[in-house]
Amino acid sequence: MEFEQIFINHMENPVGYEFNDLFINCQIKANSYSNELLKRLKITNSKKEIFSTDWEPANDLSFQPDLQLQSKTRYQVFVELKDKDRIYKKEAFFETGLMTGFKNSQWIGSSDEGIHGIQAIKEINATSKVKKARLYVTGLGLYEVYIDNQKVGDEYLAPGFTNYSYYTQIATLDVTKYLKTSGTHLLKISLGDGWYKGKLGIKEHGGKENQYGNALMTNAELDLEDDIGRLQVIGTDETWKIQTSEITHSGIYYGEDLDETMTPKTLSLKVFEQPSKHLKDRLSLPIKAHEIFRPKKIVTPAGNLVLDFGQNMAGWIEFENDLPKGTKVEIQYGEILQNGELYRENLRSARASFTYVSNGIKHLVRPHFTYFGFRYAKVNGLSNDYDVTNFKAVALYSDMNQIGDIQTDNGLVNQLFSNIQWGQKSNFIDVPTDCPQRDERLGWTGDAAIFAKTASYNMNTAQFNKKFAYDIAVEQSQRQGEVPLYVPNVDGDDGGKAVWGDVATIIPWITYQRYKDTTILKQNFGAMMSWVDWIHDYAKKTKNEFLWLDSDQLGDWLALDTEDIFHLKGKTPDDLIASAYYYQSTLIVSKTAQVLNAKREFDYYRLLANKIRESFINEFFTASGRLITDTQTALALCLHLNLYPKKFKEQLVSKFIERIEKDKNHLTTGFVGTPVLLPALTENNQHDLAVQIFLNDDYPSWLNEVKLGATTIWERWNSVQENGTISENGMNSLNNYSSGAVMQWSYEYLLGIQQKEQLIIAPRITPKFRKLAGYTDLNTGQLAISWKIEDRQGSQVSLKIDIPYDNPAKIILPNTKEWKDNGIVHQNGDVLAPGHHEITYQPTVAFINTYSVHTALKNFNDEKINNKLRELVPFWNFIELPGNFDHFKEFSLLQLSNEMKGIGFSPLTHEQIKKIDAYFREYSKNKIMEKDDK
Known part of the structure; x- marks a missing residue:
């Protein structure tokens, strides 16, 4: 046995986080299982034991100690595992932050609203040799910390994206190594607009400025401890200096302007009242630099210098400055080339550029307070023979460990899985966003809800989800339980939409399911109930309190089952989708109550869920068991959520298959239907059909995007057309993740x-x-x-x-x-x-590729098959008449069977279908044996 790792709240040695609830779990590698394994935990503070357990059976390898923690304290965690006579040991630590906010500092900044970049500067005089140094810091908007002009840490875009009016996060930075020597050091906190003050939102043509405030400011406390325990505390106050920054303008959508020839100017310092209702130790995982890509040079037909990094991503481009002083370079970011030139129309109003004016000194140049969604970049200001190996693209995303992947013998499928993971990485930047490139980049709740399970298989999203769940609860607390469309809700926009709002129950529940940590359920149970209660209160005003009717919904967003494929909402009735999710969220809340031993709440919400299910069936099914609509999404949703009359299940499955046959075995689903389409098929003994849809490589399909060169998931099934032309620019991200939810089906059914x-x-x-x-x-x-x-x-x-x-x-x-x-x-x-x-x-039925009644006619190119079909299929002679085969070649036999009813032929019977499939299987097996004999 190998004791590999201890995780504290699903993180390795976390520092400065909010530790209201502790969850400690261990990972081991063992070739066998021992019923005799014991475990025990000890936690110390400065070598003083503050918590311990006796040896106990290791029925699981987790602990949830209930501790009263002290601020600014490091705790050592020791876990021992005992297997018979052998003991395995591992240790880890966690360190608390301020816990109750700043006590020895003030909010300082500049009162000048027109300034987009400032620096707060202080000369630090360390009176003796520093043994331990901690900087507790936050900023509004984004900040970076420098000591003696060296950046502190490897985190970017701090303090993350929150509802700053409600709460701001404080980071705990270990700065000991920067202050080892006594004497004078220069501490600088650089600030830019970010999500706090820069343009943000989807209203007013690309968002509006000053969503949370109009002045940049920071708050910090520096604790210096010497060898004999003396403490020197330095906080932000009137003695600091405020200067302009070389970053003259920055914004999430704007990009950044960096002029290193500028001489900073001193600004008047202003002390501010606390701008946020709450100051909290951090919840956010740090946003860090990860993968690095080197470019391929392209000189376009128009003579422009373009860099191709080969991968769509979120992040920025860095380079070593080797330019003469005063040289100006502009880097424009984009996702795709059109007619050989960089295309940026789908960015809408986002400027998405980085400009740099060189100071002539060799050093690394990068942006600071923005990020970009891109694969390509156009470089202005350099000659076309410039050595582009000097450039590198850096992927930025929240610091989650990758914990999952799938590989097959199909290269297109492997690329699809890579695209899904890159869609996740590109959009998990403190909140789960809809896109990283255009003037949006918001925490759309529907996208997060449908992708949450896939995300949790790919990466450890436990702490990321805890932070986002808290953000959702914050918004709910200001809206009587209603959930807005995106979180943080920068536009004060309407909410209360099915699927999107159900993120309030789905995220905590999936996190618990995946990581077996009840703390997220405890922390969010109130918010989960308040969402269901909000729906119930709304429903009480309609004809049936157990259905969600007559409300404005987004529906099956971007589905393809309407006559106009560019219509934003699919055909599936809003009331059906909303009521189905009303049921699902209520059921989740009842299950959560059961896990938390909340019997009264369990009884109430389980009864409510049962009544919703009963009302759903009465409303949307006829007495003969027919669903009122036959869209793929409606049929898949009802089957997947068990929302149908039991005695009519086979009839519903048959309708589902018939619907897909009518759609030529291709999907037509949108945001709601896509995650449940393949699971509903596989769960109902139609796995072969699910695999066929999954492996389709013509439009619309997942693999069609791959064949057209995608390296991330597209927002629309037709974001790029077959000829390589982008389909439209109003709402067309080439880096989304929503339809990538199909990877959940791949983990759960292909992998098992x-x-x-x-x-x-x-x-x-x-x-x-x-x-x-x-x-x-x-x-x-x-x-x-x-x-x-x-x-x-x-x-x-x-x-x-x-x-x-x-x-x-x-x-x-x-x-x-x-x-x-x-x-x-x-x-x-x-x-x-x-x-x-x-x-x-040895399988009882061989795993061989066969033809079937689902196979398109165009694949029947063997005379043996045609002879047998003439015998088994009553209408096959009609199909072979001149012109008919070409007309029907995209149809399957099962689909043709339904079509032939209209021209006088009887449809295939169940017995005929069984005989045809049996023949196809035997035929395929014989073909393989013939090839092997040869």
């Missing part, structure tokens, strides 16, 4: 991870892939699964599974009743202990 009360591993093996492998972290370690179809006949399957400690897993494999694990025979559904397992089996 089902996190129920007991872990279930049930990969839906399909011959459309010969092999597939992936992993994600559970609380106690990494779960890794791979499967492979070993032979062309699909008659041998092997799997390798690594199950982390404390997660015994039920193994359910397709097309078999038994399998072998390291040579030992098991029955399907047996539970395997944690550790490494190598499984083999």
